Amino acid sequence: MHTLAQLRAGELSGITRLDLSCGLTEFPREIFDLAETLEILNLSGNALSRLPDDLHRLTRLRVLFCSDNRFTELPACLGQCAALTMVGFKANRIANVPGAALPPLLRWLILTDNCLERLPSELGERPALQKLMLAGNRLQALPSSLNQCHRLELIRIAANRLTELPQWLLTLPSLTWLAYAGNPLETEADAAALQATPQIDWSALRLQQRLGEGASGVISRADWQRDDGSLTPVAVKLYKGEMTSDGSPLHEMNACITAGQHPNLIRIEGRISGHPDDQQGLVMQLIDPSFANLADLPSLESCSRDVYAADRRFSAEVALNIAKGIASAAQHLHRQGITHGDLYGHNILLNERGDCLLGDFGAASFHAVDEAPQTRALQRIEVRAFGVLLGELLARVDSGLSDRQRLALEALEQRCCQADVLGRPGFGEIIEVLGKL
Template sequence: MATGADRLELLRQGKLAGCAELDLTGLGLSEFPLEVLALAPSLVKLDLSRNALSALPDEIASLTNLEILFCSSNHFAVFPAAIAACPRLSTVAFKQNKMSRIPKGALSPSLRWLILTDNQINALPEDIGVCTRLEKLMLAGNSLTRLPDSLARCSKLALLRISANKFSHFPRVLGELPNLTWLAFAGNAFSNDQADRLLRQEGFDVPPIQWNNMELHEKLGEGASGVIYRANWSKSEGEVIKTAVKLFKGAVTSDGLPHNEMQASLLSASHSHTNLIPILGQIVGHPQSAEGLVFALIAPTYTNLAGPPSMTTCTRDVYPEGTAFSPEATLACVQGIAAAASHLHARGIAHGDLYAHNILIDAATGHALLGDFGAASPFDPTDDGICGTVVRRAEARALGFLIEEMLLLTTTEAGPLVEGMRAARTLCDKAGVSSNEIAMALGRLA
């Protein structure tokens, strides 16, 4: 397999004609290789991440077929306005740069997915409203204090991450986004205050677990916020419990701050729920002061319901080919997740990522476990104002999509269970509906 250096040399020799995807990551590039422009007739995806670039040439506009541009982990201080002239550009990533400014006219109307996580941006351009095709906007880990009113014109926006910024209040413009479905806003001044209130009022029975009492084994999984290991917990003399341990990373993720994920996890554990993975304790005494949680080890009969969205599907999950469920299993899954969401909402937690790829399912029974609190955000469960209204509407929409997707995978297309779940899907779009109402509607079908 050719290395990045090999690809760069072949590019310079003119031997990549007809190339649709070009990966030039991690090569220490400080200037854009102009030879890339010769690939204009064919180039669809260009990855320049993990270099030392700070600018792109105006000539990049000649890449008329370019759809995906990754420039994460570079040295861009200003968003390059030149790429707005690329007519088919739909996915752009400038995660973890030194970016502080986005000029007017720099954002292309063709954008569907814009990733600006972990920069120093303090304002979005007022003309962001031209991005009427925008579906995903990742802004966690910046210095934003407000969102432009013109964002309301981005009516297709479904996923928004504004965690770990400097908002003092919940942005009112979010109430004008009719398709907002997956929202994360933890780690801002207003949400930090709410998290502190919730943590003070809840009675926690999550015990501290000394790191020295844990024996880690193989890695079970790794995400942006942390690493999960299979582990043995020596609870007491002669008693060893098989567990899963999640050790959190410190860096900002696309969803927000790992510390906020741990806070939400602790709040969710204040009362157990059959559709949430039980938390056994919180790690203390880690030699590098890493934060961590100890979970019950899930039976191997549980698998991920779906994979995350692709570049093509953008906001919708990708299910394994051949996935199918009985009506009874489908009902058990969607009712369980709706009940888990209702449980979280009653405790002031918006999950923010009610997706099939965050669900573990026992395919035979349909019993489901909701995981991954990376996008979870604290809110006042009694709030009937803009924040509470937006949160409840977004989470209901997410549940509606889950029901819709599961029905497409259900082996029977008719019958009382299927018709009842279709009615529940319709209920999810009703103004003011709560996750509890959705869960109750599904529960009556069981």
């Protein structure tokens, strides 16, 4: 993090990224002294409510973060920033988005946790739009002009006031990751599954070291003292109450429970009761330390695509094991009326053999389990996510695949990613194809 003193003293000359979080109430004009090099500007965590009308003087500015400020309207000056592709205004008070505020090259827009009731039709006139984060607003509809956004791959519309998913949304050719939980349109979670989940009293848990923290909660290692006095090592996830980019953390917890048991899902042991602060949480199987993430999160440059280490390679056997395991897990979820919504390499844990676990249900949504066209479309959108994953795996298999196997897998990838949503195979067929290899 940089300081205002550094900026004013001219010590930051030539930098490409500036991070300032120091209670700012006004935009520091000294930022314009960096115009020749500045590409990423992060002003999150301040008290700003406006930006200067001449912001376009930052001619190289590609990325702007202004989350956790006091904006009530998306600044119109953004639309004049010719190089700006990513705009992030999470957790403000934004109730209005003027069409003029949308940069012409807009690729990634984050308006999570604001007060939006509508969006301008101009949003659909941004052909580069690839990632759209709108969870935690008051939207009752989406602009129909978005049906022109044929590059849109990820959209988060959880925790709004939508009563239906527009038909055009389910036909977008590139849509791959969709989260819509917490809207009136969503099917209810399986109440029987939630009710049947064992309750584990907080007093029976002894927390050890923290294993990790994400947007929805904190995971720690713990010892669980069972009724017979034996100790079982487990993982405990305590959920936060805050809105995440995907949606509600408590909805994520319900999805984890409703998903049930599967060899390629992290096993849920029970739900925590009796926490002194009434915090919600789950007790889960402790993952062997030999498991690690398949990939890293998308970067500012890759936008909606995971980042893999340059030297990441897989044997044919490992790649096939991953593909089979994740396809099986996805099929299981669909049978429970759940779309994962975030089927990505960074949400997959695996070991050297290719044994894998699909985690992170933050973007999961419930849907009907019938064979209605909407259900089929929702599931085939997730099939495209599997196709993207399969392509990433194939790109990193150097040897071990016969020509026949590679051609068959490449053909499967193409079918999963084809523009015709309903023309894609279901996971039952995908599993059958993989089984023959």
